[in-house]
Amino acid sequence: MKKFRLIALVLALSSLITLLPGCAEDEKTTATAVPQKTEEKKEEAKKPEQEYLPNRLRRADVEAFPIVTEDMSIEDRRQLAIDFFNLQLTFHWTSNMEIKDYHMTYGKSRKKISPLYVYGGIPYQSKGMGSLYRWLEYYDEETAVMDLERAFAENGGYGEENGAMIDQEQRGGYLYKKYRCMMTFFNQCSWGSFWGWARTVNSANFNGTAYMTLTNGFIPVGYTYPNMEKIDQFGVQTANNPTKYDTVDVIRDWNAANGEDGMFKCYAQLRPADLLVSSGHTMMVREVQMKKLPDGSIDYANSVVICLEQPEAWRPEQIVNGKYLYYQGETECPYTFTALQKQTYIPFTFAEFLDPADEGDKKLLDLYTTYAVAPFESRYKLFSFTREEIRAMSGAAVEKSQIFTNLPEGTTALTFAQLSAMNIGSNYTVSDVFVTVKDKDGNVLKENVYRATVASLREVSMTYNNSTWTKDENGNYRTMTDGIQELATGENTVEIRVQLSNGEKPTVFSGALLP
Numbered sequence: 001m002k003k004f005r006l007i008a009l010v011l012a013l014s015s016l017i018t019l020l021p022g023c024a025e026d027e028k029t030t031a032t033a034v035p036q037k038t039e040e041k042k043e044e045a046k047k048p049e050q051e052y053l054p055n056r057l058r059r060a061d062v063e064a065f066p067i068v069t070e071d072m073s074i075e076d077r078r079q080l081a082i083d084f085f086n087l088q089l090t091f092h093w094t095s096n097m098e099i100k101d102y103h104m105t106y107g108k109s110r111k112k113i114s115p116l117y118v119y120g121g122i123p124y125q126s127k128g129m130g131s132l133y134r135w136l137e138y139y140d141e142e143t144a145v146m147d148l149e150r151a152f153a154e155n156g157g158y159g160e161e162n163g164a165m166i167d168q169e170q171r172g173g174y175l176y177k178k179y180r181c182m183m184t185f186f187n188q189c190s191w192g193s194f195w196g197w198a199r200t201v202n203s204a205n206f207n208g209t210a211y212m213t214l215t216n217g218f219i220p221v222g223y224t225y226p227n228m229e230k231i232d233q234f235g236v237q238t239a240n241n242p243t244k245y246d247t248v249d250v251i252r253d254w255n256a257a258n259g260e261d262g263m264f265k266c267y268a269q270l271r272p273a274d275l276l277v278s279s280g281h282t283m284m285v286r287e288v289q290m291k292k293l294p295d296g297s298i299d300y301a302n303s304v305v306i307c308l309e310q311p312e313a314w315r316p317e318q319i320v321n322g323k324y325l326y327y328q329g330e331t332e333c334p335y336t337f338t339a340l341q342k343q344t345y346i347p348f349t350f351a352e353f354l355d356p357a358d359e360g361d362k363k364l365l366d367l368y369t370t371y372a373v374a375p376f377e378s379r380y381k382l383f384s385f386t387r388e389e390i391r392a393m394s395g396a397a398v399e400k401s402q403i404f405t406n407l408p409e410g411t412t413a414l415t416f417a418q419l420s421a422m423n424i425g426s427n428y429t430v431s432d433v434f435v436t437v438k439d440k441d442g443n444v445l446k447e448n449v450y451r452a453t454v455a456s457l458r459e460v461s462m463t464y465n466n467s468t469w470t471k472d473e474n475g476n477y478r479t480m481t482d483g484i485q486e487l488a489t490g491e492n493t494v495e496i497r498v499q500l501s502n503g504e505k506p507t508v509f510s511g512a513l514l515p
Contacts, residue, residue, distance in 0.1 A: 085196025089329025
C-alpha cells in the first residue's frame, strides 16, 4: 500500500462521525466531552435528545502529511494533493457566534451562520483566507469550535458596513463588490483545490478560474490551443492586453476546434489530481472510470470522472433529531464524459505531476517550458531574477523550498528600520508570516501575523498594511511592524517565520532587535 494511501486511511478513520448522548439543558448547548462519571451517565439517560459531535480536525492530522521531495513518485505526488484537499473538504466545525446575514459570494446571495448547526469543509474566504493552516489558528481541536468572532476581528469584520470596498467588477449579470474584509464564505472552488495542489505544485500562478491557462502554468491534457498566436494575451485585461484572452476564450475555441469526440479523448487521458475547469468552476480529479460497450469497445459518452470539488451551494444533511450538517465539500462526485462536455470542462495538469522520462509527458513539459515563463516574472516584484533563473526555478518537477530576503548576507541583528523595509519571498505559496518579539527571558512581548492575499502569495513586504486588517486611531490600516518600534531596544529579539503551502514553517530570521 502506498504511504499516502495509508495516511489517507488513517485520516479517514480518525475522523469517523461520533454520536454521543447530549448533556444540554436546551437545544442551544452542544455536548463536547465524553462523560467520565456513572452519575453523569445516569443523568444523560434521562435526556432523550442527542446532539451531534463534529469530526474534529487535529493539528496532528495536518502535520502527518509529508513534505514533497524530488525522489517522491509521480503517483505519490498526485495522491498527496488529493489527500490534502480531501482533508480540507471533510472536517467539521461549529461557530461561536451567529451571523444573520452575510454575503455568500460577492453579493450574489446571502446566508446565515448559527451555533446550532454543524458546518463541513474549510470556511474559505475569497482569494486570501483559504489556507487550512490559517484557519487552524481560529479552530479549537478539542471542541471543534471555530472562533469566527476572533477571525472577523483580526480580518476586517464581515459585511459591507465593516469592510472597505477595494474593487468592483461587472461580470455577466452581477456587479461583484470586493471588500477588504471577510465578506465572502464557502465559495472558492479554485482556491479550495489550490491549497491541495500547492502541497506539491509551485509551478503554477493561481488567480482564479479565468487565469487557469498555459502561461500561468496550467498544462493542457490531450490537446493544444487552437489559437497559439494568442498565447501571450492570456491574463488580465490591460492597456497592453486589450483582448484579455483567458480560460473562457480557451473553452470556446477548444470546443469549437475539437467537438464532442475530441473532448472525450481528452477526458480519457486524465489522471488523479489533474483538474477540470469551466467558466467559473474548478474540480480536482480523483479517478477516471472507463465504461465498455457490449462489444468490448470503450463507451466514452458514459465513462465517468470522479471529482473532489467545493461547490458554492450548501448541501444540508439531517444528522440527529433535526440537527443539520451544512456541508459544502464533495469528495466522490461523478461526472460522465457527456456531462463534462455539455458543461464545457477542459482538462489541465501540472509540471510536478509529469514524468520527463515518459514520451507523452515530455511533450507536455516542453509545451510548458516554452510558454509558461512570463508569469514567474510577475510573481517576484520585490526581487530581481533573470529569465534563465526563473526558467530554472520553474522547470524542475519538484523544487526544494527557498526563501528570499533583501537582508544583507550574514545579518544577525535587525534595526527597526531594516525590519520595516524587509521583503520576504518564496518559491512556494506563502500562507502567513509571523513576527514575534521576545524579551531576554524568552517572554513574548508582541506577535504580529501577516495573512497573505491573492496579490502577494509569493512575496511579503513588511510595509504592506494588512497584517491584522484593523485600523489605528487615524483610521489607517495597521502595518506589519505596528507596535514594535518601542520594543526595539537592543535587549529584545525578533523571530520571523513563514508558513508555506507545502507544509513547512521555516525561520526566516532570528536575532537581536536594535533601535
